[in-house]
Amino acid sequence: MRAERNKPRRVAIFCGHYGSGKTNIAVNYALYLKKCGNPVRIADLDIVNPYFRTKDSMKELEAAGIPLISSNYANSNVDLPALPAELYSLVQQKNTFAVFDVGGDDRGAYALGRYRPYILEEDDFEMIYVVNFCRPLTPTPEDAVEVMNEITAASGIPFTAIINNTNLAHATTPELIRDSVRQTDKLSELTGLPVLMTTVREDLAPSLSDIPDLFPLALQKQYFEINE
Amino acid sequence: MAEKVLMKGNEAIAEAAIKAGCRFYFGYPITPQTEIAAYMAKRMPKIGGTFLQAESEVAAINMVYGVAGTGYRVMTSSSSPGVSLKQEGISYIAGADLPCLIVNVQRGGPGLGGIQPSQSDYFQATKGGGHGDYHLLVYAPASVQEMADLTSKAFETAEKYRVPAMLLADGTMGQMMEPVELPEKEPVMIDKPWAVRGTNMQRKHNIINSLFLNTEELEKTNFERFERYHTIEENECLWESYMMDDAEVCVVAFGIAARVSKNAVVAARKQGIKVGLIRPITLWPFPKKPIAEAAEHVKGFISVELSMGQMIEDVKLAENCKRPVALCNRAGGMIPTPEQVLESICKMAEKEGN
Numbered sequence: 237m238r239a240e241r242n243k244p245r246r247v248a249i250f251c252g253h254y255g256s257g258k259t260n261i262a263v264n265y266a267l268y269l270k271k272c273g274n275p276v277r278i279a280d281l282d283i284v285n286p287y288f289r290t291k292d293s294m295k296e297l298e299a300a301g302i303p304l305i306s307s308n309y310a311n312s313n314v315d316l317p318a319l320p321a322e323l324y325s326l327v328q329q330k331n332t333f334a335v336f337d338v339g340g341d342d343r344g345a346y347a348l349g350r351y352r353p354y355i356l357e358e359d360d361f362e363m364i365y366v367v368n369f370c371r372p373l374t375p376t377p378e379d380a381v382e383v384m385n386e387i388t389a390a391s392g393i394p395f396t397a398i399i400n401n402t403n404l405a406h407a408t409t410p411e412l413i414r415d416s417v418r419q420t421d422k423l424s425e426l427t428g429l430p431v432l433m434t435t436v437r438e439d440l441a442p443s444l445s446d447i448p449d450l451f452p453l454a455l456q457k458q459y460f461e462i463n464e
Numbered sequence: 465m466a467e468k469v470l471m472k473g474n475e476a477i478a479e480a481a482i483k484a485g486c487r488f489y490f491g492y493p494i495t496p497q498t499e500i501a502a503y504m505a506k507r508m509p510k511i512g513g514t515f516l517q518a519e520s521e522v523a524a525i526n527m528v529y530g531v532a533g534t535g536y537r538v539m540t541s542s543s544s545p546g547v548s549l550k551q552e553g554i555s556y557i558a559g560a561d562l563p564c565l566i567v568n569v570q571r572g573g574p575g576l577g578g579i580q581p582s583q584s585d586y587f588q589a590t591k592g593g594g595h596g597d598y599h600l601l602v603y604a605p606a607s608v609q610e611m612a613d614l615t616s617k618a619f620e621t622a623e624k625y626r627v628p629a630m631l632l633a634d635g636t637m638g639q640m641m642e643p644v645e646l647p648e649k650e651p652v653m654i655d656k657p658w659a660v661r662g663t664n665m666q667r668k669h670n671i672i673n674s675l676f677l678n679t680e681e682l683e684k685t686n687f688e689r690f691e692r693y694h695t696i697e698e699n700e701c702l703w704e705s706y707m708m709d710d711a712e713v714c715v716v717a718f719g720i721a722a723r724v725s726k727n728a729v730v731a732a733r734k735q736g737i738k739v740g741l742i743r744p745i746t747l748w749p750f751p752k753k754p755i756a757e758a759a760e761h762v763k764g765f766i767s768v769e770l771s772m773g774q775m776i777e778d779v780k781l782a783e784n785c786k787r788p789v790a791l792c793n794r795a796g797g798m799i800p801t802p803e804q805v806l807e808s809i810c811k812m813a814e815k816e817g818n
Contacts, residue, residue: 254499254502255470255472255475255641285639287495287496287579287635287639343502368470370468370469370470370643371469371470371471372469372470372471372475372479373503373506373507375469403470404468404469404470404643405470405641405642405643406643407468407643
């Protein structure tokens with residue numbers, strides 16, 4: 237099932253299993269909204285992992301004029317799962333688009349709970365499930381449904397769409413992406429949720445142009461990669 | 465061939481341990497290794513294994529001691545401050561000649577330090593850490609794939625020699641994601657006639673113990689243990705040599721520091737500098753042989769470390785002070801850049817030598 241969207245919903249929430257690529261997609265989505273001329277705010281709700289988070293993209297977001305609201309302790313190496321009061325501005329300031337980057341699994345989704353009443357009441361949200369079928373605990377659509385149910389139970393917010401972010405980092409192949417599209421369609425069938433997009437590493441996009449709603453993503457280069 | 469999955473280093477350790485037949489995990493959460501415990505908490509109940517979050521690191525290591533005595537594969541994991549807490553238990557396990565796996569995903573220290581990657585527990589891992597004469601088998605993975613491969617290797621080798629093994633990683637290795645292929649082969653299990661699993665009234669009961677009040681007996685256990693250590697040094701030392709054949713400068717680095725160094729070696733080679741890398745894969749036993757051989761033809765060594773310089777002492781011992789050994793390091797959770805390592809390589813290459 238493909239998603240039919242006339243205009244983006246005001247609130248976009250990115251959830252998914254641990255390490256599915258939520259942050260990367262949330263940041264890209266916020267930048268995209270801004271590029272289309274919309275005012276945007278992004279929130280880093282990750283209370284699970286103090287190592288990799290939205291704040292790593294701070295400079296890029298700031299340059300684009302997107303305020304990032306995150307824990308006062310994010311990237312300070314203080315391992316404290318505290319969220320600032322300022323986060324309420326995302327649910328209360330209704331003339332601005334809001335992007336929530338949520339921590340992994342059900343444990344990460346618990347942080348959404350306190351914003352749930354506002355989000356449900358306003359009822360202009362997209363609750364997006366990000367899936368990578370190459371992750372060890374979600375190898376099949378059935379496993380992905382199990383994690384999805386755990387997240388729904390923790391957040392209290394029903395999912396509305398799926399993003400297929402299947403990848404093996406530098407080892408991703410076009411065949412892998414094609415397989416993942418079939419798995420994502422199965423996940424869509426099992427859950428009744430539409431597929432918003434399939435992301436793919438920029439350099440692979442040309443060979444996959446026939447895939448509907450393909451979204452090319454840039455991969456961050458790291459200096460301790462083995463170059464062989 | 466097994467299918468590839470995208471895993472964090474911490475997850476790779478956990479899944480590889482399960483694939484290696486480990487069904488007992490005892491731990492206590494601490495950044496940056498908490499994913500190991502989280503993964504075990506999800507997986508163990510599904511496969512009939514035991515995951516237990518202990519009340520402390522001290523409790524966890526003593527639970528490991530208990531299961532190790534029964535001869536089943538068992539592990540614990542922690543990060544630097546937590547591993548310090550485990551030292552008493554580790555010494556007891558070594559004293560009782562039991563195999564197990566202890567994972568240390570290092571962070572900056574001393575004290576509570578920080579949560580960013582470090583290699584400053586090298587001394588603790590390779591020189592004892594707890595009290596008494598003992599060694600741990602110490603493996604130092606440099607990729608997520610090696611996190612998995614060395615986990616099963618550590619279990620097997622620990623059992624072969626009845627010694628505790630340690631996987632010494634760091635925050636970067638634990639947190640980074642890479643494609644991994646997990647082994648599909650059945651784990652190799654050996655007979656353990658020493659294990660406490662019930663006698664069935666067929667044999668004399670086994671005793672797991674590290675208390676020997678008779679001095680002659682205690683000395684005997686130490687001598688016997690060190691004979692085993694000697695065999696381990698002969699047979700189980702692992703390292704990787706990279707571009708060493710014609711090298712005039714030898715970089716020595718393990719784990720994340722070796723990955724950074726490899727990039728620097730490639731960059732230096734492009735500038736025409738003959739440099740190579742020796743990457744210890746086992747830190748104990750330390751690969752003395754290739755370093756001693758390198759000392760015959762290089763001008764000098766560079767020890768690249770995420771510490772104030774710990775492995776450098778073993779490098780000096782191995783090359784027998786024949787050549788200068790420089791330290792290229794960062795500490796406190798910082799990682800040396802390839803440029804910093806390249807600068808050290810250039811400096812050493814310019815030295816008058818031979």
